[in-house]
Amino acid sequence: MTNFLQARVKFLEEQNAIFVNNNMLLIKENTLLKQTVEVLEQALAKQKENTHNQQEQLNSQQQEINRLKERLNLNSSNSSLPPSRDLYRKKKENKHQSHRKPGGQAGHQGYIYQPKPPDKIVELKPDLCSCGGSLKIKNRFTAKQRIELPPIKPYVTEYRCYHARCVQCQRKIVAPLPVEVGKDLLGPHAKAIICVLNGFCQNSKREVQAILKEIFNLSVSLGLVCDTAKRVNKQLESSYISMQQKIKNSEYLHIDETGHKNKGERGWAWVFTNQEDTLLKLTTSRGQQILSETLGSYSGKVVSDRYAVYNYFWPDKRQICWSHLTRDFERFAHSLNPSLSAEGTRLVSLSKEIFTLTKAVIKELIKENYYLRRISKVKREIGYIFKKILRIRGIPHAHRVIGRMLKSFSMMWLFVKEKGIAMTNNLAERQLRKYVIYRKKLLFTWSEWGNQYVERMLSLYL
Structure with a gap:
C-alpha cells in the first residue's frame, strides 16, 4: 500500500511538473500574443489614422476637382466674364421658320424720298415723235434727282505778314496775325474732323492720315495728327470740367470700371453716367480716393455692383445691380453640390420673377399694390434661401458670396421705393x-496727355 501511494504521489508530481511547464509555456505564449495584439492595435490605429488622412485628402481633392469643374463651367451668364471669353457657347435653337418674305412687309410705313432744292437743273426736252411728227412742248415735266458728293479740295488761306521799318526810329515791324488764326497749320474744322475720326470713329492716327489724303485730298504727317490731338485736348479742358460738375450735381449715377494701361502699367477706366451725361476718367487707382476726387460728397442715388469701394456712398442711396446678382445665382445653380444647385435654381427663378414684375409695373400691366406685395414676398424668400445656403457644408466660396450679399441686402431693393432708379447697372456697362x-x-x-485726350474726347461722344 505504501509503495502504491508513493508511486501515485510520484506520478502526480510528474503530472504537476508537466502542467507547471505547460502553464509557463502558455504564460509566455500569452505574453507574446498580448505583445502581438498591442502591435496589431497600434498598426490598426495607425491604419485608421492613415485612412482618415487619406479620406480627408480625398475629400479635399474632390472639392478642388469640383471647384475646377465649376470654374471650367464659368461663362458670361454666371460670372463677370465677357461673352467673348465663353469657351463653349450654346447653339441657339432654330426658331420656327417664318412664312413672311424678306424685306418690307405689307402695311409697313415706307420711307419716301423728299426732293431737295437743286443746285443745278438740266432740262431735257424730247426732239421727235416715233412717228416722225413734230412735238409741242408742254409746261409740265417729271423730275428725277441725282445726288453726288463733289470732290473735296482743302481751302487754303495764306496770311502774308508784311515787314516794315519805322521812318522815325528805324524799328522793324511785322504785321501780326489775327487773334483767331494763331500759329496752327490747320483750321478749326480740319482739327475737329481729325479728332472726330480718331476719337469718336475710333480710327488710328495712320488711318486718319489715310482718310485725309483719300477723301479730303489733304496730305498731313502723323506728327501733325498727334499735335492736333494735343491742341484739341487743351481746348476741351473747360468742357470736361463743366461736365464733371454737372455729374456731381446729378440726381443719380450709374458707376462702373474696367482695366486700362498707361505706359504698360496697370490702371483703371471709370465711367460715371446717367441718361443725359457720361464722364470717363482714366486713373492708376481703383480705390475710394477716385470717387472722392471725382464726386466729392455726392448726395444722389448710385447704381453699381457689389465692389467694396462703392461702400463710399450711403447704403440707403445705393442700388446693387440685379444682373450681377443673377449671374451669381446662376453660378450657384451650376454647382456640383446638389443642395447648393437646388437653392441656386430657386434663386434664379425668383430673380427672373423680379425682372418680370418690374417690367410689368413699368408698362402698367399690373397694379402697384400687387407689385409691392409680391416683391415683399420674394424678398423674404430670398433672405430665407440665403440663410439656408449658409447651413450647407463644404461650399466656402458660396458662403463668402452669400455673406457679402446679406451685408448689402438692403441695397438690393432701392428700385422698389425709387421709381426712377433702374434695377441693373446696364447703362454704365453699355457706356x-x-x-x-x-x-x-x-x-x-x-502719356498723361493721352489719358486726358481719351477722357475728354470719349466723354463728349459717350
Whole structure:
C-alpha cells in the first residue's frame, strides 16, 4: 500500500511538473500574443489614422476637382466674364421658320424720298415723235434727282505778314496775325474732323492720315495728327470740367470700371453716367480716393455692383445691380453640390420673377399694390434661401458670396421705393463697352496727355 501511494504521489508530481511547464509555456505564449495584439492595435490605429488622412485628402481633392469643374463651367451668364471669353457657347435653337418674305412687309410705313432744292437743273426736252411728227412742248415735266458728293479740295488761306521799318526810329515791324488764326497749320474744322475720326470713329492716327489724303485730298504727317490731338485736348479742358460738375450735381449715377494701361502699367477706366451725361476718367487707382476726387460728397442715388469701394456712398442711396446678382445665382445653380444647385435654381427663378414684375409695373400691366406685395414676398424668400445656403457644408466660396450679399441686402431693393432708379447697372456697362471697343482697336495710352485726350474726347461722344 505504501509503495502504491508513493508511486501515485510520484506520478502526480510528474503530472504537476508537466502542467507547471505547460502553464509557463502558455504564460509566455500569452505574453507574446498580448505583445502581438498591442502591435496589431497600434498598426490598426495607425491604419485608421492613415485612412482618415487619406479620406480627408480625398475629400479635399474632390472639392478642388469640383471647384475646377465649376470654374471650367464659368461663362458670361454666371460670372463677370465677357461673352467673348465663353469657351463653349450654346447653339441657339432654330426658331420656327417664318412664312413672311424678306424685306418690307405689307402695311409697313415706307420711307419716301423728299426732293431737295437743286443746285443745278438740266432740262431735257424730247426732239421727235416715233412717228416722225413734230412735238409741242408742254409746261409740265417729271423730275428725277441725282445726288453726288463733289470732290473735296482743302481751302487754303495764306496770311502774308508784311515787314516794315519805322521812318522815325528805324524799328522793324511785322504785321501780326489775327487773334483767331494763331500759329496752327490747320483750321478749326480740319482739327475737329481729325479728332472726330480718331476719337469718336475710333480710327488710328495712320488711318486718319489715310482718310485725309483719300477723301479730303489733304496730305498731313502723323506728327501733325498727334499735335492736333494735343491742341484739341487743351481746348476741351473747360468742357470736361463743366461736365464733371454737372455729374456731381446729378440726381443719380450709374458707376462702373474696367482695366486700362498707361505706359504698360496697370490702371483703371471709370465711367460715371446717367441718361443725359457720361464722364470717363482714366486713373492708376481703383480705390475710394477716385470717387472722392471725382464726386466729392455726392448726395444722389448710385447704381453699381457689389465692389467694396462703392461702400463710399450711403447704403440707403445705393442700388446693387440685379444682373450681377443673377449671374451669381446662376453660378450657384451650376454647382456640383446638389443642395447648393437646388437653392441656386430657386434663386434664379425668383430673380427672373423680379425682372418680370418690374417690367410689368413699368408698362402698367399690373397694379402697384400687387407689385409691392409680391416683391415683399420674394424678398423674404430670398433672405430665407440665403440663410439656408449658409447651413450647407463644404461650399466656402458660396458662403463668402452669400455673406457679402446679406451685408448689402438692403441695397438690393432701392428700385422698389425709387421709381426712377433702374434695377441693373446696364447703362454704365453699355457706356463702358464703347471705351472697351476703343481700347481694343487703338490699344492703350502712352502719356498723361493721352489719358486726358481719351477722357475728354470719349466723354463728349459717350
